[in-house]
Amino acid sequence: MPAHLEVVAARKAFRTPEGGVMTALDGISVKLASAEFVTLLGPSGCGKTTLLRCISGFETLDSGDIVIDGSAVTQMPAHRRPVNTVFQRYALFNHMSVARNVGYALEIAGKDKREIRTRVGEMLDLVGLAGLGKRSVSQLSGGQQQRVALARALAGKPKLLLLDEPLSALDKNLRQKMQQELKAIQRELGIGFVFVTHDQEEALTMSDRIAVLAHGRIQQIDAPSVLYQRPANLFTADFLGESNLLPVTLGGTTATLADGQTFATPHPAGRATLLLRPEALGFALPDGPALSFTGRIAETYYSGKDHQITLQTPAHGSIRAVIRAGGQSPEIGADLTLHAPAIGLHLIDEVAG
Amino acid sequence: MNLARRKVLQLIGLLGAPTAFLLVFFFGPLLIMLVYSFLTPGIYGGVDWVFSHLNYGRILGWADTRYEKFDPVFLSIFLRSLRLAALTVVTSLLVSYPAAFWISRMSPGRRDFAIFLVTLPFFVSLIVRLFAWVLILRPTGFLNQGLMGTGLTSEPIEFLYTDFAVVLGMTYVFIPFMFLPLYGSIEKLDMAQLEASADLGATRIQTFRKVILPATLPGIIGGSIITFIPALGNFIVPSVLGGAKVLMIGNLIEQQFLSARNWPFGSALAMMVMTAVLVLLVVQLRLARRGGA
Numbered sequence: 001m002p003a004h005l006e007v008v009a010a011r012k013a014f015r016t017p018e019g020g021v022m023t024a025l026d027g028i029s030v031k032l033a034s035a036e037f038v039t040l041l042g043p044s045g046c047g048k049t050t051l052l053r054c055i056s057g058f059e060t061l062d063s064g065d066i067v068i069d070g071s072a073v074t075q076m077p078a079h080r081r082p083v084n085t086v087f088q089r090y091a092l093f094n095h096m097s098v099a100r101n102v103g104y105a106l107e108i109a110g111k112d113k114r115e116i117r118t119r120v121g122e123m124l125d126l127v128g129l130a131g132l133g134k135r136s137v138s139q140l141s142g143g144q145q146q147r148v149a150l151a152r153a154l155a156g157k158p159k160l161l162l163l164d165e166p167l168s169a170l171d172k173n174l175r176q177k178m179q180q181e182l183k184a185i186q187r188e189l190g191i192g193f194v195f196v197t198h199d200q201e202e203a204l205t206m207s208d209r210i211a212v213l214a215h216g217r218i219q220q221i222d223a224p225s226v227l228y229q230r231p232a233n234l235f236t237a238d239f240l241g242e243s244n245l246l247p248v249t250l251g252g253t254t255a256t257l258a259d260g261q262t263f264a265t266p267h268p269a270g271r272a273t274l275l276l277r278p279e280a281l282g283f284a285l286p287d288g289p290a291l292s293f294t295g296r297i298a299e300t301y302y303s304g305k306d307h308q309i310t311l312q313t314p315a316h317g318s319i320r321a322v323i324r325a326g327g328q329s330p331e332i333g334a335d336l337t338l339h340a341p342a343i344g345l346h347l348i349d350e351v352a353g
Numbered sequence: 354m355n356l357a358r359r360k361v362l363q364l365i366g367l368l369g370a371p372t373a374f375l376l377v378f379f380f381g382p383l384l385i386m387l388v389y390s391f392l393t394p395g396i397y398g399g400v401d402w403v404f405s406h407l408n409y410g411r412i413l414g415w416a417d418t419r420y421e422k423f424d425p426v427f428l429s430i431f432l433r434s435l436r437l438a439a440l441t442v443v444t445s446l447l448v449s450y451p452a453a454f455w456i457s458r459m460s461p462g463r464r465d466f467a468i469f470l471v472t473l474p475f476f477v478s479l480i481v482r483l484f485a486w487v488l489i490l491r492p493t494g495f496l497n498q499g500l501m502g503t504g505l506t507s508e509p510i511e512f513l514y515t516d517f518a519v520v521l522g523m524t525y526v527f528i529p530f531m532f533l534p535l536y537g538s539i540e541k542l543d544m545a546q547l548e549a550s551a552d553l554g555a556t557r558i559q560t561f562r563k564v565i566l567p568a569t570l571p572g573i574i575g576g577s578i579i580t581f582i583p584a585l586g587n588f589i590v591p592s593v594l595g596g597a598k599v600l601m602i603g604n605l606i607e608q609q610f611l612s613a614r615n616w617p618f619g620s621a622l623a624m625m626v627m628t629a630v631l632v633l634l635v636v637q638l639r640l641a642r643r644g645g646a
């Protein structure tokens with residue numbers, strides 16, 4: 001697939017009011033295939049919005065390039081770029097009707113009235129707001145406004161849609177519904193989406209690939225399952241989901257834990273960190289466990305379908321585990337041994353500092 | 354029922370005093386003027402209680418008696434006042450709009466200071482400020498000296514006692530009137546909407562026409578009205594900067610009441626101003642109802 005959007009070595013620093021310099025983008029490179037759904041995920045202040053604004057043209061890069069469909073748009077003003085944005089707070093034109101909001105890009109492009117009306121109708125159908133065109137935007141609920149913002153951004157047939165935390169203002173049920181609809185719309189239209197969110201679950205369920213950002217850099221960009229199961233570094237492992245990170249010593253073909261347990265690994269010698277997801281731990285395993293951990297139960301939470309356990313072990317400190325509910329309930333203070341299969345182990349070539 | 358009556362009583366209690374005040378001191382005099390404008394002027398000032406429509410006839414064209422004659426000068430002064438007031442609105446809008454935009458984007462501390470500066474002229478007597486303009490505009494004033502000093506002109510230009518001087522002076526006086534309502538609506542502008550507009554392909558000019566202007570229209574209309582009304586009836590600026598050459602309707606009214614002592618005619622002139630203002634307000638209400646739905 002040809003690269004549809006390409007960000008090349010993008011750098012952007014802001015002068016802070018305190019007189020310092022804040023590097024928001026520190027050499028970011030990403031390629032997006034056409035019709036790909038890429039999510040930018042990262043802690044607050046890591047540069048997600050800045051990256052979107054550089055792509056849409058509201059900020060200019062200090063250095064680097066933005067290329068869309070093969071042509072550099074780095075110097076192009078925002079209004080000429082073939083990308084549209086769904087803003088976090090929607091930024092709807094509140095002096096216009098819903099229909100005029102949706103048709104704005106076409107009105108600006110000088111399309112004739114009939115064409116605009118047809119397209120606005122299509123867009124309102126697409127986002128499930130058929131018949132509400134005459135309403136004023138202030139007469140809509142938050143979820144409906146969200147849909148208007150989406151329809152407005154899509155009406156001009158952008159090559160790429162940028163969405164900056166579009167669902168963060170919605171309540172949980174509505175958000176899940178919109179997640180599915182957004183994904184369906186993206187598939188139907190076949191255009192690229194760059195989506196920003198704080199919500200890991202949202203990122204994992206919606207994206208073709210997720211870019212984890214921190215400190216103005218991409219820590220890792222991969223498919224959700226790869227990112228979750230085989231994170232490339234400690235930051236990603238720790239940031240995404242729950243994790244147990246245990247230091248190991250490598251000896252050619254085996255890795256040794258602090259308590260002397262070993263498991264086979266093709267890694268060269270040195271030191272590394274073992275990632276063990278809580279759900280990889282369990283009771284007796286048919287093929288025999290790769291690793292076992294014994295300790296005293298320090299905390300348990302019952303969530304209906306599983307128990308979340310904190311196990312206090314002598315050699316590794318606390319280890320978190322998630323056990324499917326149904327068997328006997330773990331009790332605080334009891335001793336427990338949990339096992340992990342070989343497939344649940346992932347080594348990261350980094351040592352916690 | 355009882356509750357409703359109590360509400361009504363409360364309302365009367367709360368609104369009674371201001372309503373009575375307005376009735377007595379605003380509508381009362383207005384009503385007196387309206388009645389006077391249809392009476393005959395007394396020989397030694399005051400009024401004779403005899404109905405007469407000739408006060409309006411002198412302005413609008415049908416008076417043709419020995420003492421009460423139509424003179425087109427009254428209507429032309431009225432029209433000039435409308436024109437100068439409208440010009441004042443336009444110039445103060447042109448000055449205030451960009452200024453309000455600029456100030457609305459300053460850091461909060463500087464913004465408060467800038468707004469303070471805009472309202473600063475209120476703290477100095479109007480007459481003093483207008484005479485300062487005389488010093489600037491007169492033939493030997495700063496402006497002419499500057500122009501001749503730089504060789505742009507060889508002789509002093511008559512700035513003083515022209516329409517220009519009056520519009521300049523009124524613009525200067527009424528800028529805060531225009532600025533504050535404008536600023537109120539510009540400050541509320543949602544910057545994200547401007548970005549959204551650019552994002553959807555609009556140039557700056559298109560964004561201005563389609564987003565900024567409609568969103569700030571209430572401020573523009575409000576500022577224009579509260580500038581236009583006092584500008585139309587103003588007599589201080591034209592008498593200081595316009596002299597005898599640039600009379601406005603305010604000067605005429607003042608003369609009728611204070612020197613000519615023709616109260617009915619003065620009242621008729623004042624009713625012309627009132628009518629103009631009322632027409633304006635009705636138009637504005639119509640616009641507001643259409644735009645603000």
Ligand SMILES: Nc1ncnc2c1ncn2[C@@H]1O[C@H](COP(=O)(O)OP(=O)(O)OP(=O)(O)O)[C@@H](O)[C@H]1O
Pocket residue numbers: 014015016022023024042043044045046047048049050051198
């Ligand atoms: N206009 C600006 N002037 C100065 N600093 C800025 C500006 N815009 C962003 N920054 C700084 O750049 C950094 C990245 O900001 P950005 O808005 O991209 O973060 P973000 O990842 O979108 O965060 P959030 O998840 O909280 O929205 C932050 O430290 C921020 O303070």
Ligand SMILES: [Mg+2]
Pocket residue numbers: 048049050
């Ligand atoms: Mg952000």
